[in-house]
C-alpha cells in the first residue's frame with residue numbers, strides 16, 4: 001500500500017481495478033476549435049495494465065507518447081493512479097456551428113434574454129426562451145434582487161456562481177457595475193469561507209486540477225482545457241491560502257476568484273483565463289479526514305519532489321501556451337520565493353503575494369507618507385509578519401527608497417521585521433529562513449526583543465504593517481504605543497497602520513479600533529474591506545473612510561500590461577511601475593477625502609492606467625516583443641493612443 005497515492009486513506013477509495021478504461025480522461029483539440037465540451041468521443045485503451053501499486057511506468061509513457069505523435073487523433077494521459085492510457089482526442093464544434101441548447105448551455109455563448117428575434121430564429125432558439133427580450137441592465141436588476149434576498153455571503157456567492165455558469169456576460173456586467181457590493185462576494189473575504197468549504201460546496205469543475213500522480217501528463221491536461229490559448233493563468237498548490245493555511249485542493253477558489261477579478265478589473269476576456277490547482281496532497285488534517293474532500297487524500301509531498309513537478313508544470317505551460325502569463329498565488333513562503341527566483345528569468349510569470357502585495361502596499365505607503373506629516377526620510381517601519389508577503393512588501397519599499405537616492409543599506413535600515421519569535425536579528429539563535437536573512441538586524445547589541453510591544457518601544461516607529469494572518473495582533477496597547485511614538489515627533493503627525501492579513505477574520509485589528517485608539521489620526525489600509533463609519537463629535541458628524549490595500553489594484557494591470565506588451569518576462573521595473581502608477585491614479589475627490597487608493601468602483605480605470613505604464617516599462621526594459629514602429633507611433637500621441645489601444649482590447653459586455 002505504501003507507494004500508492006491514496007495510502008493514507010480510508011476504504012471509500014475505489015481500487016484502480018474498479019476504474020473502467022472508458023471512464024478515463026479524454027483530451028486534445030482540433031486546431032480551429034473555439035469552445036468546449038460538445039461532442040466527445042470517449043474511447044480509450046489502457047496501455048499499461050501493469051501492477052496498479054507500482055510507481056509510474058516511464059517506458060509505457062514514452063511508448064504512449066510515441067504512438068500519440070504518430071496518430072494525430074490520439075493522445076495519452078495518466079489516470080488517478082499514474083497509469084498511462086491512450087484515448088481519442090476531443091472533437092469540438094465552433095460557436096457558429098452551434099444551435100439551440102448547445103448555445104444556451106455554453107456560458108460563454110449564452111446571451112440569456114438578450115437574444116434578438118432574428119438570432120432566436122437563426123439559431124433555433126424559438127420556444128426555448130420566454131417571450132421577453134431584455135438588455136443586460138434589466139437582467140442585472142433581477143440578479144441583484146435575488147442576491148440581496150439571500151441571507152449569507154456564501155449563499156450570495158453560490159447564486160453568483162450559478163450565473164457565471166450560465167451567462168458569463170451577465171456575471172461580469174454585475175461585477176463591473178456593482179464592484180463594491182460584489183467584489184467581497186467573489187473575492188476576499190467571502191472566498192476564504194468558500195475555500196474552507198469548497199469540497200462541500202462543489203457542484204461542477206471550474207479549473208484544471210493537476211495531481212502529482214499525473215505529472216507526466218501535464219501537457220495533455222493543459223490541452224484538455226476547453227478554451228483556446230489562455231493568456232493568463234493563476235496557479236496555486238493550496239499550501240497557504242490567504243491567512244488560512246494549507247487548504248490543499250480546496251484552495252482552488254483563489255485562482256478562480258483572482259481570475260474573475262482579472263476580467264472584472266482589467267477586462268481580460270473570460271475565455272482567456274485559466275485557473276489551476278496543483279494537487280500535491282495537504283497537511284490539513286481536517287481535509288484529510290473529511291469524507292467529501294476532493295483532493296488527493298495524502299500528506300503533502302516534500303518540497304524537493306514538488307520542485308520537479310513544478311519544473312515540469314512550467315515547461316509544459318510554456319510549451320502548450322507560449323503566450324500565457326503565469327501568476328503564482330498562495331504558495332507557502334519558501335516555495336513562493338524559490339519559484340519566483342527560479343522561473344522569473346525564463347518564463348512569463350510573477351508572484352502576486354510577493355510582488356503584487358509589495359506593489360500595492362508601496363502605492364498606499366506613498367500616499368500615506370504624503371498625508372502623515374512625517375517626511376519619507378524620517379519614517380521607521382515595523383513589519384509584523386516575515387513571510388512571503390511581509391518580506392515582499394518590505395523589499396518593494398526598499399526599492400522605492402533606493403530609487404529616491406538612498407543607498408540600499410540605508411534603505412534596509414528603515415525596516416524592523418518581527419515574526420513569532422520576536423525581532424528578526426542575525427544573532428537570535430534560531431535558523432532564519434533564507435528570505436528573512438536580508439532584513440535580519442545586526443544593530444541590536446545582542447539584545448533580543450521578543451514581543452511586538454518591546455519592538456515598538458525600542459524602534460519608535462512611524463508605520464506598522466501587519467502580515468501575520470493572526471487576528472487581533474495589533475492590540476490597543478500596540479496601537480497606542482505607535483501613536484505615542486509618532487506624536488513625540490511633533491504636532492499633527494499621523495501614524496500609518498496597515499493590518500493587511502486576509503480574510504477579515506485574520507486582520508490584525510479592525511478599522512474602528514484603529515480609528516478609536518489613534519483618536520482618528522490613523523492612516524489606515526487593510527487587505528480585506530472594512531466599511532466606512534461615522535461618529536458624532538459635538539455638532540459635527542465625521543465619516544471615516546478605510547482603504548483597502550489589496551493586490552487587486554495591481555495584479556490585473558500587471559497581467560494585462562504583460563500580455564498586451566507581449567513581454568517575454570515580468571521585470572522588477574514593471575512591478576515597481578505598477579505601484580507608482582497606482583499611487584498617481586487618484587482623482588481629486590479621492591485626494592480630498594484623504595484616500596490613499598482609488599475607490600474600488602474605479603478599479604477598472606486604475607487597472608488601465610497600471611497596464612499602460614507596465615507596458616511602457618516592459619518596452620524600456622527591452623522585454624516587450626511588440627514591433628518598435630508600433631511604440632514610436634504611440635509615442636507621437638502621448639498616452640492617448642496607448643490608452644485607446646488598451647481600451648479597444650478589453651472585455652466589456654454590453655447588449
Ligand SMILES: O=C([O-])CC(=O)C(=O)O
Pocket residue numbers: 188241242243330352353357501502527550551
Ligand atoms: O487574495 C487577497 O485578497 C490578497 C492575497 O493575495 C492574499 O491574501 O494572499
Ligand SMILES: [Mg+2]
Pocket residue numbers: 242329330352353
Ligand atoms: Mg494571495
